[in-house]
Amino acid sequence: MEHRAFRLNGFVVLAALVVLGVIAGAVAARGAAGVAVAVVLAVVLVLALTGFTVINPNEARVVQFFGRYVGSVSDAGFQWVIPLTTKRRVTLRVRNFETSKLKVNDAAGNPVEIAAVVVYKVVDSGKATFAVDDYEEYVAIQSETAVRHLATTHPYDSDQSAGTSLRDGTEVAAELTAELRDRTELAGIDIIEARITHLAYAPEIAQAMLVRQQAAQVVAARTKIVEGAVGMVGLALDRLREQGLVELDEERKANMVSNLLVVLCGDKATQPIVNTGTLYS
Structure with missing residues (x-):
């Protein structure tokens, strides 16, 4: 939609208008006919002055002629356009925009608090001006809508689903950015980046979820310890058999395995008991 408006260097046009003013003054001194011509030149001069504008760096001017869009000017400096x-x-x-903390249910139905920051810029000044009422408000509303949609399609934790979770920052940020680009394209907005800045369980379930997470971590740690202990017990039995240090029947092997697992898997230091009798008493 955006296209370049007709423009001229403002200083060149200003110099031409100064010359025109001098000519109008000279013509006005030549009698009644000269005054009429001078009035016409003065009117042209006044109308031409309405075409001057100053454009700052990284700024555009959307030019309208009696309601009709005639183009945009984005060249920084002193410019002259159609009067x-x-x-x-x-x-x-x-620019950047940060959503408020939104309370939504994730894909697993758990209430979570989520917020995101959106970095964007206008790339089509025509669309940004005429396609929507207020492009800043449009970006804000679409950002919150996209964040809500993202939260409802993904679980908070990856262990609740085989797919992407809200805690997978890179994947979630890429998905959010892509969705926002689709939503804001019609307004002439380019989404540079969108990223989750706040993610937490809602206060009413935060404590329960913390306990669940701690329990899951304890189970995972114990599982790892048991796997290591079983490996060490197997290694001990294999070494004893290979080196022929002692022959153990199945009952004594079971007793040895039991003792080693207790020692290796216990969360407190064990107190050894020395058997001063025979192997079987």
């Missing part, structure tokens, strides 16, 4: 036009300012700087 009698309105020139609306649109910033092209990179």
